[in-house]
Amino acid sequence: MSDAKIEEAKAALRAAAHKKRAAFHPSLRNDAAKAAAAHFFEGVALDKGEVVAGYWPIRDEMDVKSVVARLMDAGQPVCLPVVLGDEQPLELRIWEDGAPLYEAGFGTLAPPEEAPRAEPDVIIMPLLGFDKHGTRLGYGGGYYDRTLATLKKRPRLIGFAFALQEMDLIPREAHDVPLDAIVTEHGVRNFEKKAPVT
Numbered sequence: 001m002s003d004a005k006i007e008e009a010k011a012a013l014r015a016a017a018h019k020k021r022a023a024f025h026p027s028l029r030n031d032a033a034k035a036a037a038a039h040f041f042e043g044v045a046l047d048k049g050e051v052v053a054g055y056w057p058i059r060d061e062m063d064v065k066s067v068v069a070r071l072m073d074a075g076q077p078v079c080l081p082v083v084l085g086d087e088q089p090l091e092l093r094i095w096e097d098g099a100p101l102y103e104a105g106f107g108t109l110a111p112p113e114e115a116p117r118a119e120p121d122v123i124i125m126p127l128l129g130f131d132k133h134g135t136r137l138g139y140g141g142g143y144y145d146r147t148l149a150t151l152k153k154r155p156r157l158i159g160f161a162f163a164l165q166e167m168d169l170i171p172r173e174a175h176d177v178p179l180d181a182i183v184t185e186h187g188v189r190n191f192e193k194k195a196p197v198t
């Protein structure tokens with residue numbers, strides 16, 4: 001499939017994924033997020049000092065605020081992403097304990113401009129959908145992939161999602177960096193390294 005065709009297919013998948021994620025019942029969301037957080041801390045080993053990029057949840061994304069808070073309490077350095085502009089990589093700003101967060105666009109909150117920057121060792125990724133190969137479907141801005149292309153070292157990529165966000169097959173473009181693992185309310189699933197055929 002050409003990249004143009006893949007983009008077309010992804011647009012249709014995004015529409016379906018938005019609907020599906022929004023349909024997950026509000027009364028179940030909290031418990032699912034709690035279960036996923038527990039699976040993360042049981043199943044994902046972090047070395048002391050490893051920088052973890054979290055996200056400030058928006059729309060119907062799985063809420064990872066408790067994960068971020070627990071990481072910070074444990075002394076793990078945590079950063080949050082900021083969109084500087086279209087076609088630009090994300091800026092990852094360290095959230096220092098007690099520092100206020102500011103509106104950073106799209107409904108997200110992030111540390112202030114003067115916060116230190118960091119290259120993450122682990123990225124907790126928001127997503128619209130994922131498939132069994134670890135391909136991730138985002139909102140289509142390409143921000144995470146563009147950011148990964150600028151980093152010296154490829155971080156471990158850990159998606160957080162509700163189990164119902166799994167899709168049959170998400171076509172993968174050359175720039176799409178697959179997830180290493182997905183955390184849902186059902187547990188942590190690690191993906192094989194080998195690239196699938198799209």
Ligand SMILES: Nc1nc2c(c(=O)[nH]1)N(C=O)[C@@H](CNc1ccc(C(=O)N[C@@H](CCC(=O)O)C(=O)O)cc1)CN2
Binds near residue numbers: 056082108126141
């Ligand atoms: N929680 C969270 N933080 C994040 C991301 C994310 O996906 N989730 N991002 C990951 O890149 C960056 C923000 N990028 C975003 C890009 C698009 C939309 C969004 O809601 N898009 C709408 C259309 C918006 C419009 O046209 O006004 C959509 O998809 O329907 C949100 C965040 C950085 N921070």
Ligand SMILES: Nc1ncnc2c1ncn2[C@@H]1O[C@H](COP(=O)(O)OP(=O)(O)OP(=O)(O)O)[C@@H](O)[C@H]1O
Binds near residue numbers: 137140141146149175
């Ligand atoms: N490494 C990159 N360098 C330049 N452009 C890129 C790169 N990665 C992605 N893009 C651009 O971003 C567009 C959207 O990419 P993609 O469909 O993978 O977004 P997404 O992963 O769904 O979004 P997001 O990462 O913001 O959640 C692509 O069509 C491409 O033009």
